[in-house]
Amino acid sequence: MNSINAGDTAFVIISAALVCLMTPGLAFFYGGLVRRKNVLTIMIQNFISMGIITPIWILGGFSLAFGDSIYGVIGNASQYFALSGVGFQPNPIYGSTIPFLSYFSYQEMFAIITPALITGAFADRVAFKSFLLFIVIWSILVYIPFVHWIWGGGFLEKMGVVDFAGGIVVHISAGMAALASVIYIGKRNVKAGESLEPHNVVYVALGTGLLWFGWFGFNAGSALAANAIAAQSFVNTDISGSIAMITWLCISWFREGKPSMIGAMTGAIAGLAAITPCAGYVPSWAASIVGMTAGVVCYYAVQLRLRLGWDDALDVWGVHGVGGALGSLLVGVFAFKNVNGVSGLLEGNTHQFLVQLFAVVVTIIYAYYVTYAILKIVDKIVPLRVSEETEEEGLDKAILGEKAYR
Secondary structure, eight states, X not given: OTTOOHHHHHHHHHHHHHHHHHHHHHXXXXXXXXXXXXXXXXXXXXXXXXXXXXXXXXXXXXXXHHSSEETTTEEOTTTTGGGTTOSSSOOTTSOTTSOHHHHHHHHHHHHHHHHHHHTTTTTTSBOHHHHHHHHHHHIIIIIHHHHHHHHSSOHHHHHTOOOSSSIIIIIIHHHHHHHHHHHHHOOOOOOTXXXXXXXXXXXXXXXXXXXXXXXXXXXXXGGSSSSHHHHHHHHHHHHHHHHHHHHHHHHHHHHHXXXXXXXXXXXXXXXXXXXXXXXTTSOHHHHHHHHHXXXXXXXXXXXXXXXXXXXXXTOHIIIIIHHHHHHHHHHHHHOOHHHHSOOOGGGXXXXXXXXXXXXXXXXXXXXXXHHHHHHHHHHHHSOSBOOHHHHHHOHIIIIIOOOSOO
């Protein structure tokens, strides 16, 4: 107990609470973007992740992610089962100055928000029962292995791959799962003349604010101590989100002739996603480049998605998937040894860029195809897609029997 630092412990606990706040923030962000007849459905899909993932994390999920590695693929399922060995004492690998329980709680919040991100892709058309089954299987077969590969002593970590706060683990995994969902489930049924415009832009702005606020815990908290790396991550997070917001706004304003509130908010999220894997490894000037690049690349990824006819309702692939992949590659370019011990291409380290590229390719392929297979399995057990009548009526009334507005 003597090695526990009160400041570091308080910092990580507060960061965990901030990450927890991101899930309600996401519910507001997504809730504002959908049509009013489906707002409660997508919000409960986000909130219910807190209830579903917590017991998974306790009953083996955390152990599979962070237990002793088995051939670099998965952790020992029984090592931390039901919080066995997860107590007041620090674990020297996962935060040497904080109780291991603090690390457990912090990682639990990451595990909760990641499957919630996917919901934006198949908004308006997936049954609640099948969604519940999907996130259970997906968390076990996709998210948890990614955590182990990158953060739990798995084969990618041993290769030297770095991911400061989840560009690969969170954003690529959710983004590619979103794309697989869009391809498998298909487009929404939209009647002639029916608008798909967001029903409440104020909710979108509120959700963005909560997400941005929580993102400081998401990124800075990943330092696992109240230190200089945390400060650097905090500043980089704000810089990238701000620059990406302005970049996206300028591009959309030029192309469409009007400034867009939703465009600005979406751009900010893209910049925050892109800086996530870089936050603790790059200097502040590089965070500006990451943000600007994310604003451009993610904007045109969304335009490509529209051209291809993919009905990714809330642009999870274009923002989180592409943003996470971009940031994961840029670590291999802009990382500087004097920031956090990792060097990239600008310091002549080609190896770091190549292992980042390898990790991005491997995780994109795995997340897409395993998610697609999970969707097929779930669909055979409980039909994924609601009926045309339910979709037309709205999922809130047909499935929940509730209305967002009276």
